[in-house]
Amino acid sequence: MTETLNDPAATSVPQDFDALKRPASPSAVRSRGLRLQTLMRLRWLAIIGQSLALITVSGLLDFSLPVAQSFALVAAAVLLNLYLMQRYPNDTQLPEHMAMFLLGFDIVQLAGLLALNGGLENPFAVLMAVPVVVGASLLPPRPTIALGILACALASLLAFWHLPLPWIGNQPIDLPHLYVAGIWLAILCTVAFTAIYVWRVAEEAQTLSDALTATELVLARETHISDIDGLAAAAAHELGTPLSTIALVVKEMQRDAPEGSDAEDLRLLADQVARCRTILRKIGSLGDDGAAPFARQSLGELIAEAASPHRDFGVEIQIEKYGNGTPEPAWRRSPGILYGLGNIIENAVDFARNRVDITARWDSETVSITIRDDGRGIPIDILPRLGQPYLSIRSGRDDPAHALDRKGLGLGIFIAKTLLERSGATISIRNAQEADGGAVITISWPRATLDAAAVN
Structure with missing residues (x-):
């Protein structure tokens, strides 16, 4: 079984699933957008924070600073929010270019405040990264990169052109140029690495959300x-x-x-x-015989029903059962378990040479189903990543070169794994150690979990 990720379209996945395929263009990767209300709330928080900082420094600490010019920049942010409140409904979903413009305004406005109050010597200079991080979490890569370039360019200008940092006794503080260069480099690194990290996490969260939606459709x-x-x-x-x-x-x-x-x-x-x-x-x-949605089904009946559609394809399916002196487990028929098990069996049949062995074992503690094929096995570089959605490793059984064509969506094993784990199962995937090779997938349940399901 060189690849255990079955194409969901071939396993009775609903047509709605087609909408969940990974888009080809980078700008279409994110299906979610940035709401105007969210951005306005963030700007109100920034306005409050900037106002408190200016009042504290100029009033309580009695430092000398350009108060009028600084509050003028804060007022510009206030006016922008008021204009947006009047112009657009709060639930407006911002288009990409507008979200980029508004986040860019926040970067420029903050850079102006820093230029009036010490530049990179100001401890609040690290906030230059915030609009870029917000964009990275909700926008495609291209506008996020543009915001990052803008933030880095303005940070570079602030390293050279700025008013003195307000300080005690109105005496300007003179930081070493090497120290300021270190601050500049730290801000650039913060913008770059934080944005990349947040973008990656957001992309994986969206991918997982799409895959779970596909799982719900299948179930x-x-x-x-x-x-x-x-x-x-x-x-x-x-x-x-x-x-x-x-x-x-x-x-x-x-x-x-x-x-x-x-x-x-x-x-x-x-x-x-x-x-x-x-x-x-x-x-x-x-x-009859357990096909009704709430009928009881024994372990053997479950395996037989899951394997039945995949017979007569030139691959022998051998089923064996071993009980350790305890009754064969039975529980209410579960479409989720049936689909998950059937998906794994179908993949085993697809990539087996001649035979697939399905072995059921149970005792007073555990119930397990082991599915083994006599194929080439799972590529060693793919094995640790099995179960991730959109893992592209599709490879045909008849491919003599055992090459991967990178066209599979990788949702088959993810859906099967998710559905089975919902029933309390744990799944182990490995390659057989014997000479004939093949992949071995073991699905195990605690006996108490299945017994409780049978009662409920």
Whole structure:
């Protein structure tokens, strides 16, 4: 099994899932945007902080500083917020260029305050990184890079052009140029590394959110199908009674009807009634043997149902069960467990050479299912990352070079792993140590968890 990430589209994933595929353009990576209300609240906090700092330094500490010019810059931020409040609704989703402009204004306004109050010697100079970090968390890379370049350029200018830092006794403080250069470098590093880190975390969070949405779609579809099976069985049962009445009436009419066209019509009607009965029996069987959404299902029945769609593809599926003197576990049929297990079995079949072995073991403590194929195994560089969404490692079983074409979405094993872990399972993935190789996936549950599920 060279790759255990099955294409979700091939495993009955809903059509809604197509919208969750990774977009090709970088600007489309983020589906979320920056709300105007969020940005305005952040600016109000900045305005309050800047005002308190100016009042404290000029009033309480009695330092000499350009108060009028400084408060003029604060007033500019206030006027911008008031204008935005009047011009746009609070729930406005900002387009990319507008969000970049507003964050750029915050950088320029803060740089102006720093230029009037000591430049990079001012301890608040580190706040230059804040608008860039906000942009990195919510905007695509291109506008974030533009904001970072603007912040770094203004920080570089502040290292040379600024008014003296307000200080005790109105005596200007003279910091060594090397120390100021260190502050400049620290600010640039803060802007760069913090923005990159926040952008990466935000991207992974969005990717995980999309993958979990796909998982919910799959689970909803499987549950819906199970519910339809149950409803179909109930409908077949209800239709059985009137159909029996029709069959009885046709039989009585055939007995009394003379030979001729009427008798032929009655025979045709009887044949069609019999055909309807056969169809209803097939539909009614959908609700039997654990297929109803709340029916009990043993471990062996679960494995058989999960493996059934993947037989007759030229790969033998061998199922073995071993109980350690305890009854075989059974619980309510779970579409999530069924889909997750079926997805893993399908991948094993896809990448096996000739055979897939499924072994179920249980005792008083644990219940486990081990799925092993006789394929080439999982590439060693991919093995530690299995289970991550959008892991692109698709490789065909018939590829003699065992090359990866980097087209898979990687959601198959993520969805299966998520659904199984929701049931309390732990999943172990490794390569077999034997000469014939192959991948080995073990799914384990605490016996107490399954017993509790059976009761509930």
